[in-house]
Amino acid sequence: MSTAGVLLQASALPPLEARILLMHVLGWQRTELITRDGEALSADSVARFEAFSQRRLKGEPIAQLTGKREFFGFDFEVTPDVLIPRPETELLVELALELIADVSNARVLDLGTGTGAIAISIAHSRPDARVWAVDRSSAALEVARANAARLLDKNTVTFVESNWTAKLDPSLLFETIVSNPPYIARDDPHLEQGDLRFEPRCALTDDADGLSAIRTIIETAPFMLAKNGALWIEHGYDQADAVRRLLQVRGFTDFRSMHDLAGIERCSGGLFTA
Template sequence: MSTAAELLRASSLPQLEARILLMHVLGWRRTELITRDREPLDADAVARFEALAARRLNGEPIVQLTGKREFFGLDFDVTPDVLIPRPETELLVETALGAIAGTPGARVLDLGTGTGAIAVSIAHARPDARVWAVDRSPCALEVARRNAANLLDANRVGGALGFVESDWTAKLDPSLLFEVIVSNPPYIASGDPHLEQGDLRFEPRGALTDEADGLSAIRTIVEKGPFLLANNGALWLEHGYDQADAARRLLQVRGFTDVRSMRDLAGIERCSGGVFTA
C-alpha cells in the first residue's frame, strides 16, 4: 500500500499542487500531511488522487478539482458553471464597501454574480446591507445560493440577500434603487488568445468574453445602471488591464461624475466607477 510520502514523490505534478490534491482527497490538513506521511493509504484514496492528478495534468484548474476557492477570507464552492474568483476582484468588494460606508441598510446590486463571491462578501462584511445578486445562468445562481447558505446566517438568505435570474437588469423590479451597483462582467475580447490557454479553457466562456470587443457588457451596464441607482449612487465595474480609459469615457459620456479608476496590488487599473446624480 502506498503512503502519502510515496505518492507525492511519484507524482508528475508540482509538489504544491500534488499536496493540495492529496489533502483534498484525504481530508487532511497540512500538518497531518507532514506527521502522517508514512501511513499506508487505502486503495480508493490512492485511485482518487491519481484520477485528480491526471485531470490536473490535462490542464483542469486546481480550484475546480477541489471545488473550493478562498475569496475575501471566505471559502467559496466553485464548479465548472462559474468563473473562478480571482484575488484582484477583492478590490471591487473593497471599493463597494467604501462606497456604502456610513449608509445604514445600504442597497447593493451585484450584476453577473457567478459564485456569489462579490455579493456574499459584501453581505458578510455588512450584515445591515441589503444585497441583490443577479445572473442569467440558473446553474450559477444555484452555486451562489449554496455559497450564501454556507457562509451567511440563515436569516440573511432570501431576506437581506436575494437572487434574481436575469440578463443584466432586464427582470429587476424597476422600483428598486441601489446605493451601489457592482459588476465583474465578461470583458475579454473574443479573439484574445488567453481564452484558449490555462484555466480559462475550463471556465464558462460566457463569463469571460462578450464574443465582441470586450466592452459590450460594460456598455450595457453603464447605460442601464442610472435607472437603478439612488440619487448619488455609485457604479463600479471590473475590467481588463487595458480598458480603464475606455470604461472611464463610457461613464463620463453617460453622465457619471467623480469618475476614476482603482489600482490593484500589481498597480493595474482594475476597476472603474463613478457617481450618478439624478
C-alpha cells in the same frame, strides 16, 4: 507502501497543486501532510489522487477538481457552470464596503454574480445591508444560492435571474452597483489557454470587443442608482481608459480607476448625481 510524502515527491504536478489535491482526497489539513507524512495510504486514496492528478495535468482547474475556491476568507463552491473567483476581484468587495461604510441598511446590486462571491462577501461583512445578486444563468444562481445558504447566518441576499437589470423592479434604487462582467475580447488567445478553457465562455467573453457588456451596464445602471450612487466595474488590464471614457460620456462624476495588488488598473467607477 504509498505515503503522503512518497506521492508528493513522485507527482508531476507543481508542489502546491499536488498538496492541494492530496489534502482534498484525504480530507486532511495542511499540517497533517507533515505530521502524518509516513502514514500508509489506502489503495483507493492513491488511485483517486492519481486520477485527479491526470485530470489536472490535462488542464482542468484546481477549483473545479476540488469543488471550491477561497475568496475573501471563505470557501465558495465552484462548478463548471460558474466563473472561478479570482483574488483581484476582492477589490470590488473592498470598494463596495468602503462606499457603504456610513450608510445604514445600504442597498447593493451585484450584476453577473456567478458563485455569489461578491454579493455574499458584502452581505457577510455588512449584515444590515440589503444585497441583490443577478445572473442570467439559472445554473450559476443555483451555485450562488447554495453558497449563501452555507456561508451566511442570515441570508440577506436576493437572487434574481435576469440579463443584467432587465427583470429587476424599476423602483429599486441602489447606493452601490458592482459588476465583474465578461470583458475578454472574442479573439483573445487567453480564452484557449489554462483554466479559461474549462470555465463558462459566457462568463469570460462578450464574443465581441470585450466592452459590450460594460457598455450595457454603464448605460443602464443610472436608472437603478440612488442619487449620488456609485457604479464600479472590473475590467481587463488594458481597458481602464476606455471604461473611464464610457463613464464620463454617460454622465458619471468622480470617475477613476483602482489598481489591484499586481499594480494593474483593475476596476473603474464613479458617482451618478444627475
